[in-house]
Amino acid sequence: MGGDLRGQAKDPFESKLAHPNAKVRAGELLHMQDLKDWTVDVSTDAFTSVEESVMQFMTTCASKAYAPAVSSGKVSECLLDLGISFILPPLLQNTPDAAPELLLRNPGWRMEGLVSPKVSLRTTFYHGPNFSIRRPMNLSKLNRFSVASIRAQQPETKDGAAMVSAVREEANALQMKEWEVDMLQNEVASIKERRPLHALKKSLENAPPSRDFTGALKEANLRTGLPGLIAEVKKASPSRGILREDFDPVEIAQSYERGGAACLSVLTDEKYFKGSFENLEAIRQAGVKCPLLCKEFVIDAWQIYYARIKGADAILLIAAVLPDLDIRYMVKICKMLGLAVLVEVHDEREMDRVLGIEGIELIGINNRNLETFEVDISNTRKLLEGERGQLIRQKDIIVVGESGLFTPDDIAYVQEAGVKAVLVGESIVKQSDPGKGITGLFGKEISLS
Numbered sequence: 001m002g003g004d005l006r007g008q009a010k011d012p013f014e015s016k017l018a019h020p021n022a023k024v025r026a027g028e029l030l031h032m033q034d035l036k037d038w039t040v041d042v043s044t045d046a047f048t049s050v051e052e053s054v055m056q057f058m059t060t061c062a063s064k065a066y067a068p069a070v071s072s073g074k075v076s077e078c079l080l081d082l083g084i085s086f087i088l089p090p091l092l093q094n095t096p097d098a099a100p101e102l103l104l105r106n107p108g109w110r111m112e113g114l115v116s117p118k119v120s121l122r123t124t125f126y127h128g129p130n131f132s133i134r135r136p137m138n139l140s141k142l143n144r145f146s147v148a149s150i151r152a153q154q155p156e157t158k159d160g161a162a163m164v165s166a167v168r169e170e171a172n173a174l175q176m177k178e179w180e181v182d183m184l185q186n187e188v189a190s191i192k193e194r195r196p197l198h199a200l201k202k203s204l205e206n207a208p209p210s211r212d213f214t215g216a217l218k219e220a221n222l223r224t225g226l227p228g229l230i231a232e233v234k235k236a237s238p239s240r241g242i243l244r245e246d247f248d249p250v251e252i253a254q255s256y257e258r259g260g261a262a263c264l265s266v267l268t269d270e271k272y273f274k275g276s277f278e279n280l281e282a283i284r285q286a287g288v289k290c291p292l293l294c295k296e297f298v299i300d301a302w303q304i305y306y307a308r309i310k311g312a313d314a315i316l317l318i319a320a321v322l323p324d325l326d327i328r329y330m331v332k333i334c335k336m337l338g339l340a341v342l343v344e345v346h347d348e349r350e351m352d353r354v355l356g357i358e359g360i361e362l363i364g365i366n367n368r369n370l371e372t373f374e375v376d377i378s379n380t381r382k383l384l385e386g387e388r389g390q391l392i393r394q395k396d397i398i399v400v401g402e403s404g405l406f407t408p409d410d411i412a413y414v415q416e417a418g419v420k421a422v423l424v425g426e427s428i429v430k431q432s433d434p435g436k437g438i439t440g441l442f443g444k445e446i447s448l449s
């Protein structure tokens, strides 16, 4: 039996039902919130173990208003509340409220064993997702790059009916986008087959230590009185094509460091940005001290583990691509791995969603519309006006102004709007000496030397 577990560290997540063995802290009363937290933890584990099937399942839940088959009870209520519905193992199905206690009595049932394999095997769909169908990419038809997804359009809600009608209204526009996330999912799934998560987790032991990304930005801001710079190592972009032919990621990174960058952003997406995880690893192994942001379209927790192993100190999560629940559990995973999280938003709706999520320390306001590619730096000001700006200050969140920053005036403009950091690619990576480009961008030398 579990014994007295009071006083044990909550490791690695915060629920009172401590992870990873979901042991009930004997003697403590359980509240609904504890169960909810536990549910998030269980889901997190389920996702990290069988992400593909569960994520597909959740997509179906969200978009098709899947009616859960879980029997009634507090646990299933929590699952529903959180927008998760899966069939529990037979024993728990009958007694979902006894789940924590059953776990306690069966130490062999680790969360992973309990939830994930069974979820993947026992999950049933009202409308089965097409795992195998790979729709071809037709850029001429779409004439734009977009990774926004129907999944991200689902704010957390307690009202199932509201969720359904919202989906219907947006269905046409969003259907078009769904295939792109499918493509990404397929890509990630095929990499994962070659290097499954459990193998990846073992490699964590050899990962380089993580460095304080947020701290480096704050420090630079205090030191220079200017926004801390995240300088982007970016060879190409969907909107601008090739930015730099003679692209040596390590040389560029070193030049940025000499020029006074606080942190670096390294594109790892190959298809659209001609980046790679090898670039990230090479920069880290070359001894660059600036903390590194892995700039990737993260849709799967596997990518976070992989980035950590390759030397990332921070991860980008894009609100347009991820539903709130995914952001929440990915933030937890990042914290567990010692990674900072930069959550990127583009409009008020995304900002409000992200402000509703606990534990967010860095928000990036992208001035580029990811669908039209239009860049407008006044977007930063718009999103920081009024109550939103106040809330951000109250929460002590660092805001990063992203994209379209070319001149000292641009920097002054976003700083005035309230950012404490900026993410800059094109204007500096194109310079023959990218480090000197930083001096041009800020209108003064900001290097330490």
Ligand SMILES: O=C(O)c1ccccc1NCC(=O)[C@H](O)[C@H](O)COP(=O)(O)O
Pocket (backbone or CB within 6 Å): 145, 232, 234, 237, 238, 239, 240, 366, 368, 370, 373, 402, 403, 404, 405, 423, 424, 425, 426, 427
């Ligand atoms: O840069 C693009 O064309 C782009 C297109 C679609 C999605 C994302 C894109 N860029 C990602 C970024 O956020 C920027 O690389 C980053 O903010 C730096 O922007 P910039 O200084 O304008 O290169």
